[in-house]
Amino acid sequence: MTQPAVNNTLSVAEAISSRRSVRKYTNDQVSQADLNTILELTGKAPSAWNIQPWRFVAVRNQEVKNKLQAAAYGQGQVGSAPVVIAVYSNTAEALDTLADVIHPGVPAEQRQGAIDGILGAFAQRSPEEKEAWGLAQTNIALGYLSLAARSLGYDTSLMLGFDPAQVKEILGLPTHVQLAGLVALGVAAEEGYPHHRHAVEKITQFVD
Ligand SMILES: Cc1cc2nc3c(=O)[nH]c(=O)nc-3n(C[C@H](O)[C@H](O)[C@H](O)COP(=O)(O)O)c2cc1C
Secondary structure, X not given: OOOXXXXXXXXXXXXXXXXXXXXXXXXOOOOHHHHHHHHHHHOOOOOHHHXXXXXXXXXXXXXXXXXXXXXXXXXXXXXXXXXXXXXXXXXXXXXXXXXXXXXXXXXXXXHHHHHHHHHHHHOOOOHHHHHHHHHHHHHHHHHHHHHXXXXXXXXXXEEOOOOHHHHHHHHOXXXXXXXXXXXXXXXXXXXXXXXXXXXXXXXOOOOO
């Protein structure tokens, strides 16, 4: 795996605790090595049957970022962050390329059976249901991305405030894909808001 360019990576707990939505960025760049590491860590997210339906477009091009900013109702972090990543799922493509996700440890004579088993589980689902399923998996990767970035010392802003049809058109994505979010990525020029979260007791029932 690509080694992080920064040596002091945060623990998972430190990354979770220090992550904030950051909407102002310095002019510091995200190195290509760090970007690769962040995406490689993001791709370690789990998914049902290991189908990994998530796909990414990492945008540094200022002209394209400006267009994305307009599609995101003018949100400033889209135009000003050094990198904006579109996180989306393409379940149709993932199901067409299942041979890529069957573990190499599965013996050759069992591989087609494994693929057929997965395709059978989707046989009764409409294209829209398949894409909604893929989006649920991709949201796991979205969370991983924000924490992977933080662990390397970067900050992010996760966004759903955009017109998905416009974003797909700008990025040349097929209309059937589902966008999990736009993610602004860079070095924070502000602290963000302190966490304000429910207590565990409000969101959890313990059955002992
Ligand atoms: C899926 C998702 C979509 C969001 N969309 C936007 C957005 O469009 N614009 C924005 O400024 N913040 C957006 N946020 C950020 C949330 O407002 C923020 O995560 C929440 O208020 C908690 O603050 P924190 O991230 O600093 O802990 C989004 C967050 C998530 C997870």
